[in-house]
Amino acid sequence: MTSESPKIVRVGSRKSQLALVQSEYVCSLLTEHYPDTKFELVTMSTIGDEILNRALSQIGEKALFTRELEVALELKKVDLVVHSLKDLPTTLPDGMCIGAIMEREDPRDAVIMAPQFSHCTLKTLPAGSVVGTSSLRRAAQLRRHFPHLEIKDVRGNLNTRIKKLDEDNVYAALLLAVAGVRRLNWVPRISEYLNTDVSLYAIGQGALGIECRDDDDATRKLLEPFSHVETLLRCVAERAFLRKLEGGCSAPVGVSSHYGADGVLQLTGGVWSLDGQQNVTQSASVDLKTDVGSLGNTRQYAAVVAAHIHDGHLSKAENLGLAVAHSIAEMDGVAILTQAKKETEERNLIAANTKPTLPQ
Numbered sequence: 532m533t534s535e536s537p538k539i540v541r542v543g544s545r546k547s548q549l550a551l552v553q554s555e556y557v558c559s560l561l562t563e564h565y566p567d568t569k570f571e572l573v574t575m576s577t578i579g580d581e582i583l584n585r586a587l588s589q590i591g592e593k594a595l596f597t598r599e600l601e602v603a604l605e606l607k608k609v610d611l612v613v614h615s616l617k618d619l620p621t622t623l624p625d626g627m628c629i630g631a632i633m634e635r636e637d638p639r640d641a642v643i644m645a646p647q648f649s650h651c652t653l654k655t656l657p658a659g660s661v662v663g664t665s666s667l668r669r670a671a672q673l674r675r676h677f678p679h680l681e682i683k684d685v686r687g688n689l690n691t692r693i694k695k696l697d698e699d700n701v702y703a704a705l706l707l708a709v710a711g712v713r714r715l716n717w718v719p720r721i722s723e724y725l726n727t728d729v730s731l732y733a734i735g736q737g738a739l740g741i742e743c744r745d746d747d748d749a750t751r752k753l754l755e756p757f758s759h760v761e762t763l764l765r766c767v768a769e770r771a772f773l774r775k776l777e778g779g780c781s782a783p784v785g786v787s788s789h790y791g792a793d794g795v796l797q798l799t800g801g802v803w804s805l806d807g808q809q810n811v812t813q814s815a816s817v818d819l820k821t822d823v824g825s826l827g828n829t830r831q832y833a834a835v836v837a838a839h840i841h842d843g844h845l846s847k848a849e850n851l852g853l854a855v856a857h858s859i860a861e862m863d864g865v866a867i868l869t870q871a872k873k874e875t876e877e878r879n880l881i882a883a884n885t886k887p888t889l890p891q
Contacts, residue, residue: 538568540753543600543609546574547688552714553739554613557633557757564756573609575599597742601627604742610750611743615711616735616766619742621774621833628836630743630751632766634759636710638737640669640730642723643705643712645696652723653677653704660703663692667805667875669706671783672730675807689715706730710737731785731801731812734769738762745836751829755839761790763837764819764848768798770833771852776802776859782868782875783807794820796848800855802864805874809867813858817851819844 540561544554551574558570600612601624616632623629642653653662654677662677663685664670670682685692685702689711696702704722712721741757743750765788773784783803790796796819801812824843829836832845833852859865 539571540568540611540750541571541573541609543603543612544572544574545600549689549711549715550613550615553615556714557613557739557741560757561753565753573603575603601742604744607744610747611741611754614740614742616738616740617708617733619735619740619834621734621770623742623834626745627742627834628745628751628831629740629834630836631741631754631758632735632763632835633739633741633757635762635765636713636737637724638732639709639727640725640732641707641709641712641721642725643693643696643707643717643720644722645703648703649722651703653680656680656703661701662704662706663696663702664706666706666733667871668733668783668785668803669730671803671805671807671871672785673706673807674805675803675810676729678807689717693717693720708733708736727787727799731787731799734773734784734786735766738766740766745831751836751838755837758837758839760840763835763840764796764844765790765798767832767835767845767848768796768852768855769800770835771849772798772800772856773852774833775853775856776800776865776868782871784868790819794818796851798851798855800852800859802859802867803871804867805871811859811862811864811867813855813862815851815855815858817847819847822847 542554542558544550554572558572561570597614597619603609604612604627644651648656658679659681661681661683662673663683665684665686673680673682685695685705689707692705696705709724712718741754743754769786769788772786776784785801787799788797795816797816799812799814801810803810822843823841826841827838828842829838832849837845
């Protein structure tokens with residue numbers, strides 16, 4: 532008598548080295564938890580992977596690293612998709628949700644110096660030194676705190692960027708997410724960790740989000756044990772904050788969050804002009820010890836579904852993000868973001884050597 536074939540769950544992933552490392556890690560955890568299920572990795576390239584000669588803000592897409600994967604999810608070619616949460620827009624396509632957010636790695640930004648500047652910090656780099664980053668958020672905060680440095684866009688996967696740093700003699704340093712550097716075992720190259728008084732991090736940075744179909748109850752249930760409650764609540768607040776401000780890769784928006792042992796969830800959010808000179812930062816907190824609400828709620832909170840977490844906590848986390856965004860909007864934060872987006876669009880037109888179409 533032969534045993535039954537194991538159930539197969541198809542896991543979608545980008546083809547980049549970091550994405551594969553992250554997806555293989557998730558598959559290993561799923562396999563350990565569900566030994567009778569086979570988790571099969573399905574890889575594909577996204578728009579953001581294919582277009583490497585332009586800044587992210589120039590490509591003009593909201594789902595640079597997710598669209599192709601979500602199409603496969605919609606067509607049921609895959610059952611779930613592993614993402615760096617910071618790549619996932621705060622509004623997902625109809626029928627999609629984030630079924631789990633895993634425990635967060637260090638969310639801060641890191642500095643990797645070229646070998647000849649290994650003894651330096653950002654503060655002590657020579658005036659005019661070039662620092663590479665593909666993030667408007669990082670660039671704006673860098674300009675604010677280190678005006679003696681020059682910022683230049685850099686694209687490519689982490690290994691490609693480090694090779695450019697070491698061989699091109701253009702960049703004195705790179706700014707990268709600590710989480711990605713750690714996952715690819717490049718920690719010895721980190722020269723400096725940027726605390727949040729210097730660089731607020733990206734929404735969801737350091738966390739892995741697992742996307743699935745909203746009506747796929749079996750997959751949502753399968754993912755529940757892998758949601759890290761503290762990380763999920765922090766990221767719901769962060770994503771609600773960003774959604775309210777309608778920020779994205781074309782706007783410098785950053786956050787910092789903390790969920791303490793006392794049950795208090797704290798969120799700081801900030802927005803910047805492209806040159807870093809204008810800035811609005813606000814903070815707020817909420818006590819999650821009380822008013823837990825019920826379990827089993829399948830409503831989405833900033834596109835996140837967590838039926839195993841009390842809906843009172845999820846609602847409070849979401850409302851915290853909305854409140855911080857509202858405070859920033861009242862202090863002209865929206866005007867700063869609007870101007871930043873306008874300037875970004877103008878720069879993109881120049882970079883593409885095109886002219887805006889005149890009205891007929």
